[in-house]
Amino acid sequence: MKKVIVPIGPYHPLFEEPEYFALYCDGERVVDVEWIAGYNHRGIEKISESKHWDQITFLVERICGICSTSHPIAYCNAVEDLAKVEIPERAKYIRCIIGELERIHSHLLWVGLAGHFLGYNTVFMWAWKYREPILDIMEMITGNRNHYAMMKIGGVRRDIDDAYIPIIRKILEDLKPKLNMLTNAVLDDPVLAARLKGVGVLTDKDIKEFGALGPVARASGLDIDVRRDSPHAAYDLVEWKVITQNEGDVFARAVVRLLECFESMKIIEQCLDNLKGKKGEISIDVRNIPPGEGIGHYEAPRGECFHYVRSDGTGSPLRHKIRAPSFNNIPTFKASCIGETISDVTIILAGVDPCYCCTERAIVAYDVNTQKKILDGSDFIRLSQEKTRKIEKEIGVAPSRWEEKNWERDN
Amino acid sequence: MVLSLRKKALKKSLFVFHLSTGSCNNCDIEILDCLTPRFDIERFGITLAGSVKHADVLLVTGIGTLKNIERVKKLYQQMPKPGFVVAIGSCACTGGMFRDGYTMAGPLDKIIPVDVYIPGCPPKPEAMIAGIVKLLNSIK
Numbered sequence: 226m227k228k229v230i231v232p233i234g235p236y237h238p239l240f241e242e243p244e245y246f247a248l249y250c251d252g253e254r255v256v257d258v259e260w261i262a263g264y265n266h267r268g269i270e271k272i273s274e275s276k277h278w279d280q281i282t283f284l285v286e287r288i289c290g291i292c293s294t295s296h297p298i299a300y301c302n303a304v305e306d307l308a309k310v311e312i313p314e315r316a317k318y319i320r321c322i323i324g325e326l327e328r329i330h331s332h333l334l335w336v337g338l339a340g341h342f343l344g345y346n347t348v349f350m351w352a353w354k355y356r357e358p359i360l361d362i363m364e365m366i367t368g369n370r371n372h373y374a375m376m377k378i379g380g381v382r383r384d385i386d387d388a389y390i391p392i393i394r395k396i397l398e399d400l401k402p403k404l405n406m407l408t409n410a411v412l413d414d415p416v417l418a419a420r421l422k423g424v425g426v427l428t429d430k431d432i433k434e435f436g437a438l439g440p441v442a443r444a445s446g447l448d449i450d451v452r453r454d455s456p457h458a459a460y461d462l463v464e465w466k467v468i469t470q471n472e473g474d475v476f477a478r479a480v481v482r483l484l485e486c487f488e489s490m491k492i493i494e495q496c497l498d499n500l501k502g503k504k505g506e507i508s509i510d511v512r513n514i515p516p517g518e519g520i521g522h523y524e525a526p527r528g529e530c531f532h533y534v535r536s537d538g539t540g541s542p543l544r545h546k547i548r549a550p551s552f553n554n555i556p557t558f559k560a561s562c563i564g565e566t567i568s569d570v571t572i573i574l575a576g577v578d579p580c581y582c583c584t585e586r587a588i589v590a591y592d593v594n595t596q597k598k599i600l601d602g603s604d605f606i607r608l609s610q611e612k613t614r615k616i617e618k619e620i621g622v623a624p625s626r627w628e629e630k631n632w633e634r635d636n
Numbered sequence: 637m638v639l640s641l642r643k644k645a646l647k648k649s650l651f652v653f654h655l656s657t658g659s660c661n662n663c664d665i666e667i668l669d670c671l672t673p674r675f676d677i678e679r680f681g682i683t684l685a686g687s688v689k690h691a692d693v694l695l696v697t698g699i700g701t702l703k704n705i706e707r708v709k710k711l712y713q714q715m716p717k718p719g720f721v722v723a724i725g726s727c728a729c730t731g732g733m734f735r736d737g738y739t740m741a742g743p744l745d746k747i748i749p750v751d752v753y754i755p756g757c758p759p760k761p762e763a764m765i766a767g768i769v770k771l772l773n774s775i776k
Contacts, residue, residue, distance in 0.1 A: 266703070284733055293662065
């Protein structure tokens with residue numbers, strides 16, 4: 226039997242674990258997947274051991290640009306666990322607001338990229354347009370669009386002024402109907418349903434065996450969420466619910482992510498209620514970190530992010546261990562990709578949300594025997610988009626004129 | 637003569653190729669952001685190319701890790717000349733907070749020649765557009 230190896234990567238701007246995938250294909254079907262990591266390894270854990278406790282919050286922020294507040298929250302939780310300090314209530318609410326705003330922008334980013342991979346550039350443009358107001362809020366209250374630098378051991382660095390609260394509310398109010406429209410447009414679309422339903426299915430047994438986390442696990446019916454199961458910040462002080470789906474396919478993952486945006490908005494609104502008109506400390510002084518060890522979690526947009534620190538009583542940690550959620554989620558490709566066609570693999574790999582923004586230029590397929598190039602990155606996206614067009618024809622839905630024009634220009 | 641003609645032709649429509657060499661993904665997201673409705677640099681004829689062989693400008697983010705430098709050099713060689721290299725973000729410009737890391741092989745100008753530096757962590761889309769405009773104005 227002649228098998229073809231399809232290498233994907235190595236360029237993936239994922240946080241510490243960029244990866245290289247080799248898909249072993251028999252005709253159109255994928256029969257095995259291999260994974261090599263380490264291209265983006267920046268030695269963050271080692272650098273962290275040479276920095277002061279307070280400097281590390283900025284360092285861990287740079288692990289990932291998209292979940293850039295999840296790592297600092299998890300790290301601060303770990304150090305606060307070690308130093309046995311309780312942060313002020315106002316700081317808890319502010320942490321929640323920043324974390325949830327980030328979740329909305331991260332999920333919207335995913336929806337946009339998934340749309341792009343399927344040949345729905347309209348969804349890409351919509352989702353990224355609706356993401357901008359969230360970044361505006363971030364810029365207003367933290368001073369930067371990404372990398373907010375809000376977290377600090379013992380609280381937060383900046384207060385949210387009362388004057389900003391109505392503006393934040395207004396932006397979120399304006400965003401809600403648009404998000405609603407986007408959710409309905411994505412979920413009711415017959416073509417997207419045909420492309421995504423039953424694709425890349427992970428059963429709850431798979432999830433447990435691979436230890437998958439976050440929206441991937443919740444889409445397979447596993448009711449896990451660190452925000453509820455191990456409450457920190459203000460998550461036990463506000464009303465919200467964990468979204469789960471039972472199908473375990475890519476469609477279910479999209480549903481979980483889109484519905485989570487609305488839950489996040491609910492959390493933000495309640496937190497803003499609790500901040501308005503009240504005064505209080507936003508941080509406490511943590512001067513000395515005692516010897517010992519501490520752990521901290523945070524439910525990042527992609528799943529549970531875990532930090533472990535050990536101290537010997539000096540100014541910097543003796544050991545700092547970080548486990549990001551994609552580290553657990555990526556190996557699930559072993560279960561979800563096998564048996565699927567090459568044109569579906571793009572969206573299955575993207576379904577786990579491993580920060581997929583630069584794949585297109587990095588995928589190249591070689592024939593095993595001749596080493597001749599047969600497919601490259603743009604071909605993969607083209608294959609995926611062609612399948613969408615085919616399904617559109619089958620169920621008799623005409624693509625919009627703009628999509629058609631784009632399609633003609635690109636091909 | 638031919639080279640300068642080609643350079644003049646470049647000014648009309650820049651094709652950019654974006655390459656991450658061990659970044660935190662944030663500069664990459666902001667580059668994509670430039671293409672979306674709020675900033676929409678396609679208005680000015682600037683668009684992302686799918687392959688480096690079609691590109692006029694290489695946008696490089698990240699610190700340049702040891703495992704990546706060979707690939708960066710290869711991609712630079714494959715880029716048609718005249719071409720320009722833009723270092724985006726503090727990591728690509730100086731190494732930033734990763735300069736002491738054991739996998740650090742950059743900053744970028746140690747690996748390949750750089751024409752424009754856009755500092756910031758991450759630089760705002762406006763800053764990136766301003767950087768590209770400065771690059772365009774410098775082409776003679």
